[in-house]
Amino acid sequence: MNKRLINFRPIARVVSVLLLIIGALMLTGMPFSYYFGESMLPLLYAGLTTIGAAGLLFLVPRAPRGSLPQPSDLTIRKREGYLIVALSWTAMVTFGMLPYLYSGMLPNVADALFETVSGMTTTGASTLSDIEIQPRGLLYWRSLTQWIGGMGIIVLTVAIFPLLGIGGIELFAAEAPGPTSDKLHPRISETAKRLWFIYVGLTLLLGVLMYVMGLSGYDAINHSLTTMATGGFSVYNGSAGVFPPRIQYLITIFMFLAGVNYTVLYLSIKMRWSEVWQSDELKAYIGLVIVLSLFFTARVWYITGNPLEQSFRESVFQVVSLITTTGFVTADYTSWAPSLTMICFVLLFLGACAGSTSGGIKIIRNLVFLKNSYLEFRRIVHPQAIIPLRLNGQIVPGRIITHIFNFLLLYLILFVFGSVVLSVLGLDFMTAIGAMATSLGNVGPGIGEVGPVDNFSWLSAPVKLVLCFVMIIGRLELFTVLVLFTPYFWRLN
Amino acid sequence: MNKRLINFRPIARVVSVLLLIIGALMLTGMPFSYYFGESMLPLLYAGLTTIGAAGLLFLVPRAPRGSLPQPSDLTIRKREGYLIVALSWTAMVTFGMLPYLYSGMLPNVADALFETVSGMTTTGASTLSDIEIQPRGLLYWRSLTQWIGGMGIIVLTVAIFPLLGIGGIELFAAEAPGPTSDKLHPRISETAKRLWFIYVGLTLLLGVLMYVMGLSGYDAINHSLTTMATGGFSVYNGSAGVFPPRIQYLITIFMFLAGVNYTVLYLSIKMRWSEVWQSDELKAYIGLVIVLSLFFTARVWYITGNPLEQSFRESVFQVVSLITTTGFVTADYTSWAPSLTMICFVLLFLGACAGSTSGGIKIIRNLVFLKNSYLEFRRIVHPQAIIPLRLNGQIVPGRIITHIFNFLLLYLILFVFGSVVLSVLGLDFMTAIGAMATSLGNVGPGIGEVGPVDNFSWLSAPVKLVLCFVMIIGRLELFTVLVLFTPYFWRLN
Ligand SMILES: [K+]
Ligand SMILES: [K+]
Secondary structure, eight states, X not given: OOOOSOXXXXXXXXXXXXXXXXXXXXXXXXXXXXXXXXXXXXXXXXXXXXXXXHHHHTTOOOOOTTSSSSSSXXXXXXXXXXXXXXXXXXXXXXXXXXXXXXHTSSOSHHHHHXXXXXXXXXXXXXXXXXXXXXXXXXXXXXXXXHHXXXXXXXXXXXXXXXXXXXXXXXXXXXXXXOSSOOSOOHHHHHHHHHHHHHHHXXXXXXXXXXXXTTOOHHHHHHHHHHHHTTOOOOSSTTGGGGSOHHHHHHHHXXXXXXXXXXXXXXXXXXXXXXXXXXXXXXXXXXXXXXXXXXXXXXXXXXXXXXXXXXXXXXXXXXXXXXHXXXXXXXXXXXGTOHHHHHHHHHXXXXXXXTTSSOOSXXXXXXXXXXXXXXXXXXXXXXXXXXXXXXXXXEEEOHHHHHHHXXXXXXXXXXXXXXXXXXXXXXXXXXXXXXHHHHHHTTOSOOSGGGSTTOOSTTSOHHHHHHHHHHXXXXXXXXXXXXXXXXXXXGSOO | OOOOSOOHHHHXXXXXXXXXXXHHHHHXXXXXXXXXXXXXXXXXXXXXXXXXXXXXXXXXXXXXXXXXXXXXXXXXXXXXXXXXXXXXXXXXXXXXXXXXXXXXXXXXXXXXXXXXXXXXXXXXXXXXXXXXXXXXXXXXXXXXXHHHHHHHHHHIIIXXXXXXXXXXXXXXXXXXXXXXXXXXXXXXXXXXXXHHHHHHHXXXXXXXXXXXXXXXXXXXXXXXXXXXXXXXXXXXXXXXXXXXXXXXXXXXXXXXXXXXXXXXXXXXXXXXXXXXXXXXXXXXXXXXXXXXXXHHHHHHHHHHOOOHHHHHHHHHHHHHHHHTTOOOOSSOTTTTOHHHHHHHHHHHHHOSOTTSSOOSSOXXXXXXXXXXXXXXXXXXXXXXXXXXXXXXXXXXXXXXXXXXXXXXXXXXXXXHHHHHHHHHTTOOHHHHHHHHHHHHTTOSOOSGGGSTTOOSTXXXXXXXXXXXXXXXXHHXXXXXXXXXXXXXXXXXX
8 A cells, every 4th residue: 555645634634623713703793793883704605615514524434444554544744734834824824814805905915915915914914004994893804813923833832833944943842852852742722722811811910901991992992902912904094193191001011922922931831930030041131122112212302393292102102012013103204214114114023032922033043043143252352162052041952943944044045035025026126125024023014105005005915925825834833834845844764 | 381372473474575576566567657657756755665564574574482282383374374365364454555655646545545445356347437537557556455365365375275174175175184283284385386486477467468469558457457366456447348348358368268177277377177077167157157147148238238249348348357256347237127237246256266256255156055955855855865965066065055055144244244233324225335345356347337438536535435345344354354343363272
């Protein structure tokens, strides 16, 4: 009997369960449609279609006995892991765009796909040039796509990425199975549940606080969903800029929390402060936010002549929004000064803590790289000495450093290559690098013609499709997607 | 007796000899001044000052017996190696700017220093807004600074960088002493002489060919000096664009040759073709030039509507000029199309072959990175397999790959950090990244307001000084300079 490379049954099971959840979540938008006097049919039909597809997938038969290298026909191995991630995301965006298509809100497939990918990857770039005229039920679904995406990222970080061992993930994954194990760890699902609980809890807390502090229930629900997902979709054209200062401060705090590693958040809730404070990444994150906020405040205050409070609020909001890759906007950061535009552009790459829903490179990788670069000078002066890199008080193995370097350089080469592709497709220099950086980092707003006060609706369909692919690559830590395009993946040995 | 960290006598000896040579070379400009009816005094005084300084340095006394860790008081060890490089370059630019200051051609120290650093580092960025009105004797000195810089780079690559073991240099240095040795290899000076011979020979050949093909003797000398140095200074405001097509093709060929590893050039002269063809870097270099030239030709022909020959000539000239980091200009490459501007910007980083006088990252490092990234995918699919990286048919040790990764990432972080600094100093986004990329890569022209038809004269003095530092850091392979600013270097252990 022929050996099979891939066991499709567990993949189909996972995708099926996922579509079932997504279909059910679509239906939760119907009360909003009803409340605001809009048609409930697009969400109903989209939800039923998705649930129907879930049912069909459940029918995928088991592989013939003995044709697979693994013991049980539902065991997930590395290869299946990659495909689960890729196919799950493909299924999520394919069915996720149905409400936009059915309702005619975004009748064009390129636009509907872009909006859905931008949602599910928690990017938050939009093809809607006027958000406020859209049906409220569908805008709720749009916000929900980000929250679903955020939830997906948490389970990926806890359960899938460590199994695949990419990008030095061992450094920050909670209870990672380690590079030798090839199967899902039984405790993983426990961890994932715990972190989901925090994610859901913080979303609820933020929603309630927003409502108490004066937002309508609808606004509170939408913006708590997209804040905790570090997504950045808003139901207003003016993004978070339309809210009163107290809400902007509230959002700033929760964006910051959403950028913290969920394992660290869990330790904080358990009051295990000494362990919390061992995280070098957390310290760097806090330090970076403080330093950048103060620098921005001083510059913005000086340049704009606005009141100090406003300068501080806009500065800290924008710094936290960009570093957590949320992408909410309360001020046009490209209008302040060239130096601040430049720093904001750099922030599109950084990312917040690994193990959060933020995108970009993540602080821990930048930290490893910077520390190692500094140590490299010491190694140059003392070539015979063994000078290890320590993080959180522990030595980081050279293997992981190499993985991180590979990740960083691949990130940069993708950025460069993508920018060239976008410019060949007709974008000007600033817009090309802005769109590429913000898509790869899952931030949302960029620079140039896709800046904080612009949107992505005017781009051509090919550009939108390229950016969709880029957003997914960025969200899935590069290697997860790209490995599928190498011949190695599809060979039995 | 106190142990000394650094033995200054051999350093002083090297710098002294260097200044002697530079002073003597200054005097060679006097015949041009005489011929063109200009004052010979600036070059005479500058030459004598430099030679005088050389004499003074010769008087540095030997260190007290037993105070040094090395056997002979003229032995050069790692620490002295770094200081020799840094102090030699400092001395070269300090005395190299005297002709500009004495003559009043560039009365401002920031301008004179910038022009000299730009020359000695073979960058070719200029603070002269009108070159053609300048004294011809001094313009000859200006061209000569690039040729001296190029000669310096060859000896550094052969003799000093391998000793310091930075940036994965072991991969391409001819007869490198290896990382364990701590002293200069006796055969090194033989190799250096051989390569200098090629450098001098090609310069003479190009000069003669230019003269035979119709340039004046003065033009032929200046442009052969700056072509072989991959420098890019011209005595015309229109750069090489003022020359007839046949001269532009000639320059293209010699720019290309100047970008080849000198060891490979040596093997070619010896007709050892099988060894030449083993160089993966050479193959990549040739392939890259061909592919980019054809792509540019097609786009430029289509966009500008110029004749095919002109489109081809301008394209291949600009591609070779940028990839070899020469920086001659025959067409405004930022006016063609956004996509070509983008690619030209990327070319500011690439560099040609290591072991040539070209700047930038160098093809071999890009090659190692790209190959390793590709192999990383194979490693992800087969985590247990040992998958080595091969270059020129040989396995590259992991240690060297790490050095190269460190170099690449440090290069990029310097670019980002420098761009931020320049934007804080007031440059707009495009100009900041253009000036930073072209200075770090020792190319010459950039994008934005320092593009191919602009110059650097309008920049403020602080910006010029930052760029001087950046040009030197880039020219000296980053670590050589930066290590001096770490505490490790100045501690005995
Ligand atoms: K986002
Ligand atoms: K140059």
